[in-house]
Amino acid sequence: MRLIIDNLSKTYANGVKALQNISLEIPVGMYGLLGPNGAGKSTLMRTIATLQDADQGSIKLGDIDVLVQKNELRQVLGYLPQQFGLYPKISAEVLLNHFAVLKGISNKGERKEVVKALLHKTNLYEVRHQNLKGYSGGMKQRFGIAQALLNNPKLLIVDEPTAGLDPVERNRFYNVLSELGEHTVVILSTHIVDDVKELCTNMAIINQGQVCLQGNPLQILEKLKGKVYRKTIEKSELNLYKQNYQVISEKLFLGKPTIHILSDKNPSNGFSLINAELEDVYFSEIFNTTNTKAN
Known part of the structure; x- marks a missing residue:
C-alpha cells in the first residue's frame, strides 16, 4: 500500500x-x-x-x-x-x-x-x-x-x-x-x-x-556533511554576517547570536565545523527556496 x-x-x-x-x-x-x-x-x-x-x-x-x-x-x-x-x-x-x-x-x-x-x-x-x-x-x-x-x-x-x-x-x-x-x-x-x-x-x-x-x-x-559552520557573534554584527555568508539559522546563546552558515569550504574567521542536524537541512532548503523565488 x-x-x-x-x-x-x-x-x-x-x-x-x-x-x-x-x-x-x-x-x-x-x-x-x-x-x-x-x-x-x-x-x-x-x-x-x-x-x-x-x-x-x-x-x-x-x-x-x-x-x-x-x-x-x-x-x-x-x-x-x-x-x-x-x-x-x-x-x-x-x-x-x-x-x-x-x-x-x-x-x-x-x-x-x-x-x-x-x-x-x-x-x-x-x-x-x-x-x-x-x-x-x-x-x-x-x-x-x-x-x-x-x-x-x-x-x-x-x-x-x-x-x-x-x-x-x-x-x-x-x-x-x-x-x-x-x-x-x-x-x-x-x-x-x-x-x-x-x-x-x-x-x-x-x-x-x-x-x-x-x-x-x-x-x-549526508548532503550537508562538512558544509555547516557555527560561530557566536555580537548582535551588532548579525546583518554584516548575513551579507557576507549564507546564514541558514540563528539562535541566542547567553544573550548573543550563534549563527550557522552553509559553505563548501572552510570560511575560517573563527567559524567551527559542526555535524549537520536535520534542522540545518530544513533551514538551508527554506533559505535556498525563498532566495531563489526572490531573485
Whole structure:
C-alpha cells in the first residue's frame, strides 16, 4: 500500500499558488512533511483528505483514485486536522461512541469493544468519564487520534499535531504515532523539525508550494556533511554576517547570536565545523527556496 501523488497543483482565486507540481511517493510508515507556516502543507493535507479539489494532478492510495473515488477514500481515511472542535460537556467515552456510530459501527457490542480499545491505546481510559473541557491540550490531541482510528484506517493524516504541547505530552503523542506507523501510511505534517527527527523514516520539505527535498533523513543529512559552520557573534554584527555568508539559522546563546552558515569550504574567521542536524537541512532548503523565488 502506497500513497502516490503526481504533479498536483492548486491555485486559489486570489492568485496564491498553494501547490505547484507536487509529486511524492509515500509508503507504509511514518512520513514527515516539513515546511514553514504557509508553505502549502495544510492545502496538500486537505486535498488528500478530499476536503478540497486540486486544479491538476492525481492522488492514488493503492487502487483508489483519491480525487475521483472520494467516498472510497473516506472509508479508509483517518484525519486529525490542525484545528478540530470538541463538545466540552460530553465525556470522552460518550463522544467517541457517538463518532463510532457515525463511522458505521452499528453493533453495540462491537462498538463498545472498539471504543474501549482506542481509549486504552491513547492512554485515556482512566479519564474516559471526564468531560472534555477538563482535558489538557495533549489529551485532546490523543482523543483526536482515537476518533481518527475508529475505522481502522489505511491512511492517517495528522496536521501540526504537537504544536503547543509540553514535552511529556509530546512524547506520549510520539509513542502513539510510532505504533500506528508500523502498519499504516501515516503523514505527519509539521513545522517542528524534532517531530520528524524523532518519528519518521522518510520525509519531504515543502516551501512556497513546492517540494524542495525528499528522502530518508539520515541520507539527507549526508548532503550537508562538512558544509555547516557555527560561530557566536555580537548582535551588532548579525546583518554584516548575513551579507557576507549564507546564514541558514540563528539562535541566542547567553544573550548573543550563534549563527550557522552553509559553505563548501572552510570560511575560517573563527567559524567551527559542526555535524549537520536535520534542522540545518530544513533551514538551508527554506533559505535556498525563498532566495531563489526572490531573485
